[in-house]
Amino acid sequence: MKPLTIIASALPEAPVSEAAAPQGNGLTEMLAGWLPESVPFWGLTLMASGLAFGVIMAFVSVVAMFSTWLERKVAGHIQIRLGPMRVGGWHGWAQAIADGVKLLIKEDIILASADRPLFKLAPALVLGTAISTFVVLPFAPGVMIADVHLGIFFVIAISSVTTIGVIMAGWGSNNKWSVYGAMREAAQVASYEIPLGLSLMPPVIYYGSFSLLEATQAQSGWFGMHWYILDPSVMLVSVPSFVLFFVATLAETKRAPFDLPESESELVAGFHTEYSGIRFSFFFMEEYAAMFVMSAIATVLWFGGWNFLGLAALEGIPVLYTTACMLVFIVKSMLLVFVMMWVRWTLPRLRIDQVMILGYKYLTPLCLIVVFAASLLEYLRFVLSN
Amino acid sequence: MAALLSFILFAGLSIGCALLCLFHRSVVISAFSLLGTLLGVAGLFLMLGADFLAMTQVLIYAGGILVLILFGLMLTPGDPGEMQPLRIFGGLAIVGGGAVLFLMKMAGVAEWGSVEVENLPAPQPTVDEIGLELLRRDSYLLPFELASVILLAALVGAVFIARRRFEYVDEGGKA
Numbered sequence: 001m002k003p004l005t006i007i008a009s010a011l012p013e014a015p016v017s018e019a020a021a022p023q024g025n026g027l028t029e030m031l032a033g034w035l036p037e038s039v040p041f042w043g044l045t046l047m048a049s050g051l052a053f054g055v056i057m058a059f060v061s062v063v064a065m066f067s068t069w070l071e072r073k074v075a076g077h078i079q080i081r082l083g084p085m086r087v088g089g090w091h092g093w094a095q096a097i098a099d100g101v102k103l104l105i106k107e108d109i110i111l112a113s114a115d116r117p118l119f120k121l122a123p124a125l126v127l128g129t130a131i132s133t134f135v136v137l138p139f140a141p142g143v144m145i146a147d148v149h150l151g152i153f154f155v156i157a158i159s160s161v162t163t164i165g166v167i168m169a170g171w172g173s174n175n176k177w178s179v180y181g182a183m184r185e186a187a188q189v190a191s192y193e194i195p196l197g198l199s200l201m202p203p204v205i206y207y208g209s210f211s212l213l214e215a216t217q218a219q220s221g222w223f224g225m226h227w228y229i230l231d232p233s234v235m236l237v238s239v240p241s242f243v244l245f246f247v248a249t250l251a252e253t254k255r256a257p258f259d260l261p262e263s264e265s266e267l268v269a270g271f272h273t274e275y276s277g278i279r280f281s282f283f284f285m286e287e288y289a290a291m292f293v294m295s296a297i298a299t300v301l302w303f304g305g306w307n308f309l310g311l312a313a314l315e316g317i318p319v320l321y322t323t324a325c326m327l328v329f330i331v332k333s334m335l336l337v338f339v340m341m342w343v344r345w346t347l348p349r350l351r352i353d354q355v356m357i358l359g360y361k362y363l364t365p366l367c368l369i370v371v372f373a374a375s376l377l378e379y380l381r382f383v384l385s386n
Numbered sequence: 387m388a389a390l391l392s393f394i395l396f397a398g399l400s401i402g403c404a405l406l407c408l409f410h411r412s413v414v415i416s417a418f419s420l421l422g423t424l425l426g427v428a429g430l431f432l433m434l435g436a437d438f439l440a441m442t443q444v445l446i447y448a449g450g451i452l453v454l455i456l457f458g459l460m461l462t463p464g465d466p467g468e469m470q471p472l473r474i475f476g477g478l479a480i481v482g483g484g485a486v487l488f489l490m491k492m493a494g495v496a497e498w499g500s501v502e503v504e505n506l507p508a509p510q511p512t513v514d515e516i517g518l519e520l521l522r523r524d525s526y527l528l529p530f531e532l533a534s535v536i537l538l539a540a541l542v543g544a545v546f547i548a549r550r551r552f553e554y555v556d557e558g559g560k561a
Contacts, residue, residue: 150511153513190450
Protein backbone atom coordinates (compact mmCIF):
# COMPACT_ATOMS: atom_id res chain seq x y z
CA MET A 1 0.00 0.00 0.00
CA LYS A 2 1.19 3.47 -0.83
CA PRO A 3 1.31 6.09 1.92
CA LEU A 4 -1.27 8.80 1.53
CA THR A 5 0.83 11.71 0.41
CA ILE A 6 -0.70 15.14 0.77
CA ILE A 7 2.10 17.58 1.47
CA ALA A 8 4.05 16.27 -1.47
CA SER A 9 1.07 16.42 -3.77
CA ALA A 10 -0.03 19.82 -2.51
CA LEU A 11 3.35 21.37 -3.13
CA PRO A 12 5.96 20.31 -5.56
CA GLU A 13 4.59 17.13 -7.13
CA ALA A 14 1.92 19.13 -8.88
CA PRO A 15 1.36 18.36 -12.56
CA VAL A 16 4.33 19.25 -14.71
CA SER A 17 2.13 20.68 -17.43
CA GLU A 18 -1.56 20.94 -18.22
CA ALA A 19 -1.32 18.17 -20.78
CA ALA A 20 0.24 15.61 -18.46
CA ALA A 21 -2.10 13.70 -16.16
CA PRO A 22 -2.11 15.08 -12.61
CA GLN A 23 0.13 12.98 -10.40
CA GLY A 24 -1.73 12.70 -7.12
CA ASN A 25 -0.97 10.25 -4.36
CA GLY A 26 -2.99 8.05 -2.04
CA LEU A 27 -5.67 10.27 -0.62
CA THR A 28 -6.08 12.42 -3.74
CA GLU A 29 -6.36 9.29 -5.89
CA MET A 30 -8.92 7.85 -3.52
CA LEU A 31 -10.97 11.06 -3.73
CA ALA A 32 -10.60 11.12 -7.51
CA GLY A 33 -12.19 7.66 -7.62
CA TRP A 34 -15.24 8.84 -5.72
CA LEU A 35 -15.81 12.22 -7.31
CA PRO A 36 -16.79 13.10 -10.89
CA GLU A 37 -13.90 13.72 -13.27
CA SER A 38 -14.79 17.38 -13.68
CA VAL A 39 -13.27 18.13 -10.26
CA PRO A 40 -9.86 19.73 -10.95
CA PHE A 41 -6.64 18.48 -9.40
CA TRP A 42 -6.20 21.44 -7.08
CA GLY A 43 -9.74 20.89 -5.81
CA LEU A 44 -8.86 17.29 -5.01
CA THR A 45 -5.70 18.43 -3.25
CA LEU A 46 -7.63 20.92 -1.18
CA MET A 47 -10.23 18.31 -0.29
CA ALA A 48 -7.55 15.78 0.59
CA SER A 49 -5.89 18.32 2.86
CA GLY A 50 -9.23 19.07 4.50
CA LEU A 51 -9.93 15.37 4.99
CA ALA A 52 -6.49 14.80 6.51
CA PHE A 53 -7.00 17.77 8.80
CA GLY A 54 -10.33 16.40 9.97
CA VAL A 55 -8.91 12.94 10.66
CA ILE A 56 -5.93 14.34 12.58
CA MET A 57 -8.10 16.75 14.54
CA ALA A 58 -10.46 13.94 15.55
CA PHE A 59 -7.53 11.73 16.54
CA VAL A 60 -5.90 14.53 18.56
CA SER A 61 -9.16 15.22 20.38
CA VAL A 62 -9.56 11.57 21.33
CA VAL A 63 -5.91 11.29 22.41
CA ALA A 64 -6.19 14.47 24.47
CA MET A 65 -9.40 13.31 26.15
CA PHE A 66 -8.01 9.87 26.95
CA SER A 67 -4.76 11.41 28.20
CA THR A 68 -6.48 13.82 30.58
CA TRP A 69 -8.41 10.93 32.10
CA LEU A 70 -5.22 8.81 32.26
CA GLU A 71 -3.27 11.69 33.78
CA ARG A 72 -5.79 12.11 36.56
CA LYS A 73 -5.92 8.38 37.22
CA VAL A 74 -2.11 8.11 37.27
CA ALA A 75 -1.85 11.13 39.56
CA GLY A 76 -4.48 9.65 41.84
CA HIS A 77 -2.92 6.23 42.13
CA ILE A 78 0.58 7.61 42.64
CA GLN A 79 -0.78 9.74 45.50
CA ILE A 80 -2.77 6.75 46.88
CA ARG A 81 -6.09 8.19 45.72
CA LEU A 82 -8.54 6.84 43.21
CA GLY A 83 -8.82 9.80 40.84
CA PRO A 84 -12.12 10.43 39.01
CA MET A 85 -14.52 7.56 39.79
CA ARG A 86 -18.07 8.78 39.24
CA VAL A 87 -18.81 10.15 35.75
CA GLY A 88 -19.87 7.39 33.37
CA GLY A 89 -19.67 4.53 35.82
CA TRP A 90 -16.56 2.42 35.23
CA HIS A 91 -13.62 4.25 36.86
CA GLY A 92 -14.95 7.61 35.74
CA TRP A 93 -14.26 6.97 32.05
CA ALA A 94 -16.56 9.80 30.91
CA GLN A 95 -14.82 12.44 33.04
CA ALA A 96 -12.85 13.78 30.08
CA ILE A 97 -15.99 14.12 27.95
CA ALA A 98 -17.70 16.01 30.77
CA ASP A 99 -14.65 18.26 31.07
CA GLY A 100 -14.69 18.88 27.32
CA VAL A 101 -18.38 19.87 27.37
CA LYS A 102 -17.72 22.13 30.34
CA LEU A 103 -14.85 23.88 28.52
CA LEU A 104 -17.00 24.31 25.40
CA ILE A 105 -19.85 26.06 27.21
CA LYS A 106 -17.71 28.22 29.49
CA GLU A 107 -17.52 31.93 28.78
CA ASP A 108 -14.73 32.90 26.42
CA ILE A 109 -13.14 35.87 28.18
CA ILE A 110 -10.87 38.26 26.29
CA LEU A 111 -9.38 40.89 28.54
CA ALA A 112 -10.06 44.50 27.64
CA SER A 113 -6.36 45.22 28.20
CA ALA A 114 -5.14 42.23 26.16
CA ASP A 115 -3.53 42.59 22.77
CA ARG A 116 -6.54 41.17 20.92
CA PRO A 117 -5.00 39.87 17.68
CA LEU A 118 -2.09 38.19 19.48
CA PHE A 119 -4.36 36.87 22.23
CA LYS A 120 -6.68 35.29 19.67
CA LEU A 121 -4.01 34.00 17.31
CA ALA A 122 -1.83 32.30 19.96
CA PRO A 123 -4.02 29.25 20.78
CA ALA A 124 -4.60 28.57 17.09
CA LEU A 125 -0.90 28.81 16.29
CA VAL A 126 0.05 26.54 19.19
CA LEU A 127 -2.51 23.87 18.36
CA GLY A 128 -1.95 24.21 14.61
CA THR A 129 1.76 23.51 14.85
CA ALA A 130 1.14 20.60 17.24
CA ILE A 131 -1.33 18.86 14.95
CA SER A 132 0.63 19.46 11.76
CA THR A 133 3.40 17.25 13.15
CA PHE A 134 0.96 14.31 12.99
CA VAL A 135 1.23 14.46 9.19
CA VAL A 136 4.45 12.41 9.10
CA LEU A 137 3.66 9.73 11.70
CA PRO A 138 3.55 6.19 10.23
CA PHE A 139 0.69 4.52 12.13
CA ALA A 140 0.59 1.34 10.08
CA PRO A 141 1.62 0.21 6.57
CA GLY A 142 -0.29 2.56 4.29
CA VAL A 143 -1.79 4.57 7.14
CA MET A 144 0.34 7.68 6.94
CA ILE A 145 -0.60 11.04 5.58
CA ALA A 146 2.74 11.95 4.02
CA ASP A 147 6.04 10.14 3.75
CA VAL A 148 8.15 13.27 4.00
CA HIS A 149 11.78 12.50 3.22
CA LEU A 150 12.91 14.66 6.15
CA GLY A 151 10.20 13.45 8.53
CA ILE A 152 12.17 13.67 11.77
CA PHE A 153 13.58 17.06 10.86
CA PHE A 154 10.07 18.22 9.93
CA VAL A 155 8.71 17.32 13.36
CA ILE A 156 11.55 19.09 15.18
CA ALA A 157 11.29 22.18 12.97
CA ILE A 158 7.52 22.55 13.20
CA SER A 159 7.33 21.87 16.93
CA SER A 160 9.92 24.60 17.53
CA VAL A 161 7.37 27.10 16.17
CA THR A 162 5.06 26.22 19.09
CA THR A 163 7.35 28.35 21.26
CA ILE A 164 6.38 31.43 19.26
CA GLY A 165 2.73 30.69 19.99
CA VAL A 166 3.45 30.39 23.71
CA ILE A 167 5.36 33.68 23.73
CA MET A 168 2.50 35.25 21.78
CA ALA A 169 0.01 34.02 24.40
CA GLY A 170 2.17 35.32 27.24
CA TRP A 171 2.69 38.72 25.67
CA GLY A 172 -0.86 39.10 24.39
CA SER A 173 -2.32 38.41 27.85
CA ASN A 174 -0.77 41.62 29.20
CA ASN A 175 -0.14 39.96 32.56
CA LYS A 176 3.20 39.73 34.34
CA TRP A 177 2.78 36.06 35.24
CA SER A 178 2.03 35.26 31.64
CA VAL A 179 5.09 37.14 30.42
CA TYR A 180 7.27 35.37 32.97
CA GLY A 181 5.90 32.05 31.76
CA ALA A 182 6.54 33.01 28.14
CA MET A 183 10.11 34.10 28.87
CA ARG A 184 10.84 30.86 30.72
CA GLU A 185 9.41 28.94 27.79
CA ALA A 186 11.60 30.87 25.35
CA ALA A 187 14.75 30.29 27.38
CA GLN A 188 13.99 26.66 28.13
CA VAL A 189 12.90 25.51 24.71
CA ALA A 190 15.66 27.37 22.86
CA SER A 191 18.19 25.63 25.15
CA TYR A 192 16.74 22.13 24.98
CA GLU A 193 16.33 22.13 21.22
CA ILE A 194 20.06 21.42 20.94
CA PRO A 195 20.08 18.19 23.01
CA LEU A 196 16.75 17.19 21.44
CA GLY A 197 18.13 17.47 17.92
CA LEU A 198 21.46 15.87 18.81
CA SER A 199 19.89 12.92 20.63
CA LEU A 200 17.94 12.11 17.46
CA MET A 201 21.18 11.79 15.49
CA PRO A 202 22.25 8.25 16.64
CA PRO A 203 19.12 6.61 15.18
CA VAL A 204 19.42 8.75 12.05
CA ILE A 205 23.04 7.61 11.66
CA TYR A 206 21.93 4.01 12.22
CA TYR A 207 19.13 4.12 9.63
CA GLY A 208 20.95 6.44 7.26
CA SER A 209 17.71 8.33 6.69
CA PHE A 210 15.47 11.02 8.15
CA SER A 211 12.33 9.24 6.98
CA LEU A 212 10.13 7.74 9.69
CA LEU A 213 8.77 5.17 7.25
CA GLU A 214 12.24 3.90 6.37
CA ALA A 215 13.14 3.77 10.07
CA THR A 216 10.10 1.58 10.76
CA GLN A 217 10.80 -0.70 7.84
CA ALA A 218 14.44 -1.09 8.90
CA GLN A 219 13.29 -2.54 12.22
CA SER A 220 11.06 -5.30 10.84
CA GLY A 221 13.64 -8.10 11.19
CA TRP A 222 13.83 -10.80 13.90
CA PHE A 223 10.09 -11.52 13.56
CA GLY A 224 9.33 -7.88 14.32
CA MET A 225 11.62 -7.45 17.32
CA HIS A 226 14.71 -5.96 15.61
CA TRP A 227 14.18 -2.64 17.36
CA TYR A 228 17.01 -0.12 17.49
CA ILE A 229 17.05 -0.21 21.29
CA LEU A 230 17.16 -4.04 21.29
CA ASP A 231 19.96 -4.41 18.72
CA PRO A 232 22.92 -5.62 20.84
CA SER A 233 25.50 -4.30 18.36
CA VAL A 234 24.43 -0.69 18.97
CA MET A 235 22.91 -0.91 22.44
CA LEU A 236 25.85 1.04 23.86
CA VAL A 237 24.57 4.05 21.93
CA SER A 238 20.85 3.46 21.52
CA VAL A 239 19.98 3.24 25.23
CA PRO A 240 21.82 6.45 26.29
CA SER A 241 20.51 8.33 23.28
CA PHE A 242 16.94 7.33 24.17
CA VAL A 243 17.39 8.49 27.79
CA LEU A 244 18.80 11.82 26.59
CA PHE A 245 15.97 12.18 24.06
CA PHE A 246 13.39 11.44 26.72
CA VAL A 247 14.75 14.09 29.11
CA ALA A 248 14.96 16.67 26.30
CA THR A 249 11.40 15.75 25.30
CA LEU A 250 10.11 16.43 28.82
CA ALA A 251 11.65 19.90 28.63
CA GLU A 252 10.42 20.52 25.09
CA THR A 253 6.81 19.59 25.89
CA LYS A 254 6.89 21.63 29.14
CA ARG A 255 6.19 18.56 31.28
CA ALA A 256 7.22 18.31 34.93
CA PRO A 257 9.95 18.42 36.19
CA PHE A 258 10.40 21.07 33.46
CA ASP A 259 6.96 22.71 33.63
CA LEU A 260 8.37 26.12 34.55
CA PRO A 261 6.44 28.05 31.85
CA GLU A 262 3.18 27.22 33.65
CA SER A 263 4.41 26.42 37.17
CA GLU A 264 1.13 26.88 39.00
CA SER A 265 2.61 27.44 42.45
CA GLU A 266 4.58 30.51 41.33
CA LEU A 267 3.00 31.88 38.16
CA VAL A 268 -0.73 31.03 38.66
CA ALA A 269 -0.79 29.16 35.35
CA GLY A 270 2.05 30.80 33.43
CA PHE A 271 1.40 31.70 29.82
CA HIS A 272 -2.24 30.55 29.81
CA THR A 273 -3.31 32.30 33.01
CA GLU A 274 -5.75 34.58 31.21
CA TYR A 275 -7.29 32.00 28.89
CA SER A 276 -10.64 30.40 29.59
CA GLY A 277 -13.05 28.02 27.94
CA ILE A 278 -12.22 26.64 24.53
CA ARG A 279 -9.08 28.75 24.07
CA PHE A 280 -7.63 27.26 27.23
CA SER A 281 -8.51 23.77 26.04
CA PHE A 282 -6.47 24.45 22.86
CA PHE A 283 -3.34 24.80 25.00
CA PHE A 284 -4.35 21.68 26.88
CA MET A 285 -4.81 19.70 23.68
CA GLU A 286 -1.49 20.98 22.39
CA GLU A 287 0.29 19.64 25.46
CA TYR A 288 -1.13 16.15 25.04
CA ALA A 289 -0.73 16.21 21.26
CA ALA A 290 2.93 17.18 21.65
CA MET A 291 3.45 14.43 24.24
CA PHE A 292 1.91 11.90 21.89
CA VAL A 293 3.94 13.06 18.89
CA MET A 294 7.22 12.97 20.80
CA SER A 295 6.37 9.52 22.19
CA ALA A 296 5.46 8.39 18.69
CA ILE A 297 8.81 9.62 17.36
CA ALA A 298 10.55 7.66 20.12
CA THR A 299 8.40 4.64 19.26
CA VAL A 300 9.38 4.82 15.61
CA LEU A 301 13.09 5.45 16.15
CA TRP A 302 13.85 3.26 19.17
CA PHE A 303 10.95 0.85 19.68
CA GLY A 304 10.31 -0.47 16.20
CA GLY A 305 7.26 1.60 15.20
CA TRP A 306 4.38 -0.73 14.37
CA ASN A 307 6.61 -3.85 14.40
CA PHE A 308 5.92 -6.43 17.07
CA LEU A 309 6.69 -10.08 17.68
CA GLY A 310 4.83 -12.27 15.22
CA LEU A 311 2.72 -9.46 13.78
CA ALA A 312 3.92 -10.20 10.26
CA ALA A 313 1.98 -13.50 10.41
CA LEU A 314 -1.22 -11.49 9.97
CA GLU A 315 -0.01 -9.92 6.74
CA GLY A 316 -2.36 -12.12 4.68
CA ILE A 317 -5.43 -10.40 6.12
CA PRO A 318 -4.97 -6.70 5.20
CA VAL A 319 -7.71 -5.18 7.39
CA LEU A 320 -6.72 -7.15 10.49
CA TYR A 321 -3.01 -6.51 9.86
CA THR A 322 -3.45 -2.74 9.48
CA THR A 323 -5.64 -2.55 12.57
CA ALA A 324 -3.17 -4.60 14.61
CA CYS A 325 -0.24 -2.45 13.44
CA MET A 326 -2.10 0.74 14.37
CA LEU A 327 -2.98 -0.72 17.73
CA VAL A 328 0.65 -1.71 18.41
CA PHE A 329 1.88 1.75 17.40
CA ILE A 330 -0.67 3.61 19.53
CA VAL A 331 -0.19 1.34 22.56
CA LYS A 332 3.60 1.74 22.41
CA SER A 333 3.24 5.54 22.16
CA MET A 334 0.71 5.68 24.97
CA LEU A 335 3.01 3.61 27.18
CA LEU A 336 5.70 6.28 26.72
CA VAL A 337 3.09 8.97 27.44
CA PHE A 338 2.32 7.03 30.63
CA VAL A 339 6.01 7.11 31.59
CA MET A 340 5.98 10.90 31.09
CA MET A 341 3.01 11.15 33.45
CA TRP A 342 4.73 8.85 35.92
CA VAL A 343 7.78 11.15 35.90
CA ARG A 344 5.56 14.20 36.34
CA TRP A 345 3.88 12.89 39.48
CA THR A 346 7.13 11.52 40.94
CA LEU A 347 9.71 14.29 40.57
CA PRO A 348 9.45 17.83 41.97
CA ARG A 349 9.88 20.82 39.68
CA LEU A 350 13.39 22.10 38.98
CA ARG A 351 14.45 25.71 39.45
CA ILE A 352 15.16 27.71 36.28
CA ASP A 353 18.93 27.76 36.94
CA GLN A 354 18.90 24.00 37.50
CA VAL A 355 17.04 23.58 34.21
CA MET A 356 19.66 25.65 32.39
CA ILE A 357 22.59 23.86 34.09
CA LEU A 358 21.12 20.47 33.23
CA GLY A 359 20.58 21.51 29.62
CA TYR A 360 23.89 23.18 28.89
CA LYS A 361 26.37 21.51 31.23
CA TYR A 362 25.13 17.93 31.17
CA LEU A 363 22.71 17.10 28.37
CA THR A 364 24.46 18.92 25.51
CA PRO A 365 27.97 17.49 26.16
CA LEU A 366 26.54 14.02 26.78
CA CYS A 367 24.60 14.25 23.52
CA LEU A 368 27.76 15.25 21.66
CA ILE A 369 29.60 12.26 23.14
CA VAL A 370 26.76 9.91 22.18
CA VAL A 371 26.65 11.28 18.63
CA PHE A 372 30.41 10.82 18.33
CA ALA A 373 30.17 7.28 19.72
CA ALA A 374 27.32 6.51 17.32
CA SER A 375 29.35 7.69 14.31
CA LEU A 376 32.35 5.66 15.47
CA LEU A 377 30.21 2.57 16.03
CA GLU A 378 28.59 2.91 12.63
CA TYR A 379 32.02 3.23 11.02
CA LEU A 380 33.21 0.09 12.86
CA ARG A 381 30.10 -1.80 11.80
CA PHE A 382 30.71 -0.69 8.22
CA VAL A 383 34.36 -1.78 8.34
CA LEU A 384 33.55 -5.12 9.97
CA SER A 385 30.74 -5.93 7.55
CA ASN A 386 33.02 -5.38 4.55
CA MET B 387 -3.00 25.22 -10.61
CA ALA B 388 -2.16 23.61 -7.27
CA ALA B 389 1.39 24.90 -7.60
CA LEU B 390 0.13 28.37 -8.55
CA LEU B 391 -2.23 28.44 -5.57
CA SER B 392 0.56 27.33 -3.25
CA PHE B 393 2.85 29.99 -4.72
CA ILE B 394 0.25 32.71 -4.24
CA LEU B 395 -0.34 31.53 -0.68
CA PHE B 396 3.34 31.47 0.30
CA ALA B 397 4.35 34.62 -1.57
CA GLY B 398 1.34 36.50 -0.23
CA LEU B 399 2.09 35.33 3.29
CA SER B 400 5.71 36.42 3.16
CA ILE B 401 5.06 39.78 1.47
CA GLY B 402 2.01 40.61 3.58
CA CYS B 403 3.79 39.82 6.82
CA ALA B 404 6.88 41.71 5.68
CA LEU B 405 4.75 44.80 5.04
CA LEU B 406 3.11 44.37 8.45
CA CYS B 407 6.56 44.08 10.00
CA LEU B 408 7.68 47.30 8.32
CA PHE B 409 4.64 49.44 9.02
CA HIS B 410 3.04 48.27 12.25
CA ARG B 411 3.57 50.70 15.09
CA SER B 412 4.07 47.98 17.73
CA VAL B 413 7.57 46.51 17.73
CA VAL B 414 6.32 43.24 19.22
CA ILE B 415 3.73 42.75 16.48
CA SER B 416 6.43 43.53 13.91
CA ALA B 417 8.57 40.77 15.42
CA PHE B 418 5.67 38.30 15.49
CA SER B 419 4.76 39.07 11.89
CA LEU B 420 8.28 38.01 10.91
CA LEU B 421 7.05 34.49 11.65
CA GLY B 422 4.71 34.64 8.68
CA THR B 423 7.47 35.94 6.42
CA LEU B 424 9.87 33.19 7.50
CA LEU B 425 7.27 30.45 7.07
CA GLY B 426 6.25 31.82 3.68
CA VAL B 427 9.85 31.86 2.48
CA ALA B 428 10.24 28.30 3.79
CA GLY B 429 7.23 27.32 1.70
CA LEU B 430 8.79 28.93 -1.38
CA PHE B 431 12.01 27.00 -0.75
CA LEU B 432 9.93 23.82 -0.55
CA MET B 433 8.28 24.61 -3.89
CA LEU B 434 11.70 25.06 -5.46
CA GLY B 435 12.67 21.57 -4.28
CA ALA B 436 14.99 22.66 -1.47
CA ASP B 437 13.39 20.61 1.29
CA PHE B 438 16.36 20.65 3.65
CA LEU B 439 16.74 24.42 3.29
CA ALA B 440 13.03 24.90 4.02
CA MET B 441 13.15 22.82 7.20
CA THR B 442 16.36 24.53 8.34
CA GLN B 443 14.74 27.90 7.70
CA VAL B 444 11.83 27.00 9.98
CA LEU B 445 14.04 25.42 12.65
CA ILE B 446 16.80 28.05 12.81
CA TYR B 447 14.99 31.26 11.94
CA ALA B 448 11.44 30.69 13.19
CA GLY B 449 12.28 28.41 16.10
CA GLY B 450 15.60 29.92 17.14
CA ILE B 451 16.42 33.43 15.99
CA LEU B 452 12.87 34.78 16.16
CA VAL B 453 12.55 33.41 19.70
CA LEU B 454 15.77 35.23 20.62
CA ILE B 455 14.49 38.46 19.01
CA LEU B 456 11.29 38.21 21.04
CA PHE B 457 13.26 37.36 24.16
CA GLY B 458 15.40 40.44 23.60
CA LEU B 459 12.31 42.62 23.05
CA MET B 460 10.80 41.46 26.34
CA LEU B 461 14.00 42.35 28.18
CA THR B 462 14.07 45.80 26.59
CA PRO B 463 13.28 48.54 29.11
CA GLY B 464 10.19 50.65 28.53
CA ASP B 465 7.03 49.65 26.73
CA PRO B 466 8.03 48.62 23.23
CA GLY B 467 4.37 48.85 22.19
CA GLU B 468 4.51 52.62 22.37
CA MET B 469 7.65 53.15 20.38
CA GLN B 470 6.93 54.94 17.12
CA PRO B 471 9.39 53.97 14.44
CA LEU B 472 9.42 56.38 11.53
CA ARG B 473 7.29 54.85 8.80
CA ILE B 474 9.25 56.67 6.16
CA PHE B 475 12.07 54.16 6.77
CA GLY B 476 9.75 51.29 5.84
CA GLY B 477 8.78 53.02 2.62
CA LEU B 478 12.40 53.84 1.86
CA ALA B 479 13.34 50.19 2.45
CA ILE B 480 10.74 49.03 -0.06
CA VAL B 481 11.70 51.62 -2.69
CA GLY B 482 15.40 50.99 -2.16
CA GLY B 483 15.02 47.20 -2.31
CA GLY B 484 12.95 47.47 -5.48
CA ALA B 485 15.52 49.80 -7.05
CA VAL B 486 18.36 47.40 -6.20
CA LEU B 487 16.44 44.46 -7.70
CA PHE B 488 15.66 46.50 -10.84
CA LEU B 489 19.31 47.48 -11.24
CA MET B 490 20.32 43.84 -10.75
CA LYS B 491 17.90 42.80 -13.46
CA MET B 492 19.21 45.55 -15.75
CA ALA B 493 22.80 44.52 -15.11
CA GLY B 494 21.95 40.91 -15.76
CA VAL B 495 23.01 39.74 -12.28
CA ALA B 496 19.57 38.56 -11.23
CA GLU B 497 17.04 36.85 -13.41
CA TRP B 498 13.33 36.36 -12.96
CA GLY B 499 10.24 35.77 -14.96
CA SER B 500 11.92 32.92 -16.83
CA VAL B 501 10.52 30.06 -14.73
CA GLU B 502 6.86 29.11 -14.85
CA VAL B 503 5.48 28.07 -11.47
CA GLU B 504 3.59 25.20 -13.12
CA ASN B 505 6.72 23.88 -14.78
CA LEU B 506 8.88 23.44 -11.71
CA PRO B 507 10.77 20.15 -11.78
CA ALA B 508 9.78 17.46 -9.29
CA PRO B 509 11.87 17.81 -6.15
CA GLN B 510 14.60 15.38 -5.26
CA PRO B 511 15.74 14.67 -1.70
CA THR B 512 18.63 17.09 -1.20
CA VAL B 513 19.94 16.23 2.25
CA ASP B 514 22.22 13.41 1.07
CA GLU B 515 23.90 15.59 -1.57
CA ILE B 516 24.31 18.48 0.87
CA GLY B 517 25.98 16.18 3.39
CA LEU B 518 28.34 14.73 0.80
CA GLU B 519 29.23 18.16 -0.61
CA LEU B 520 30.00 19.52 2.86
CA LEU B 521 32.30 16.64 3.78
CA ARG B 522 34.08 15.93 0.47
CA ARG B 523 37.72 16.99 0.50
CA ASP B 524 37.66 18.65 -2.94
CA SER B 525 34.40 20.44 -2.23
CA TYR B 526 33.21 22.55 0.72
CA LEU B 527 35.04 20.69 3.51
CA LEU B 528 37.48 23.51 4.33
CA PRO B 529 34.91 26.35 4.42
CA PHE B 530 32.60 24.13 6.46
CA GLU B 531 35.25 23.38 9.07
CA LEU B 532 36.45 26.99 9.12
CA ALA B 533 32.90 28.15 9.77
CA SER B 534 32.65 25.79 12.73
CA VAL B 535 35.94 27.17 14.14
CA ILE B 536 34.62 30.74 13.80
CA LEU B 537 31.37 29.77 15.51
CA LEU B 538 33.32 28.12 18.33
CA ALA B 539 35.37 31.30 18.75
CA ALA B 540 32.14 33.34 18.86
CA LEU B 541 30.74 30.97 21.49
CA VAL B 542 33.83 31.26 23.68
CA GLY B 543 33.73 35.05 23.26
CA ALA B 544 30.07 35.16 24.31
CA VAL B 545 30.82 33.11 27.42
CA PHE B 546 33.77 35.38 28.22
CA ILE B 547 31.63 38.52 27.95
CA ALA B 548 28.71 37.07 29.89
CA ARG B 549 30.61 35.37 32.72
CA ARG B 550 30.64 36.76 36.21
CA ARG B 551 33.73 38.87 36.98
CA PHE B 552 34.82 37.77 40.44
CA GLU B 553 37.47 40.45 40.91
CA TYR B 554 34.82 43.18 41.26
CA VAL B 555 32.39 41.43 43.60
CA ASP B 556 34.75 39.55 45.89
CA GLU B 557 34.23 41.91 48.85
CA GLY B 558 32.41 39.58 51.23
CA GLY B 559 34.39 36.50 50.37
CA LYS B 560 31.55 35.17 48.18
CA ALA B 561 30.63 36.13 44.68
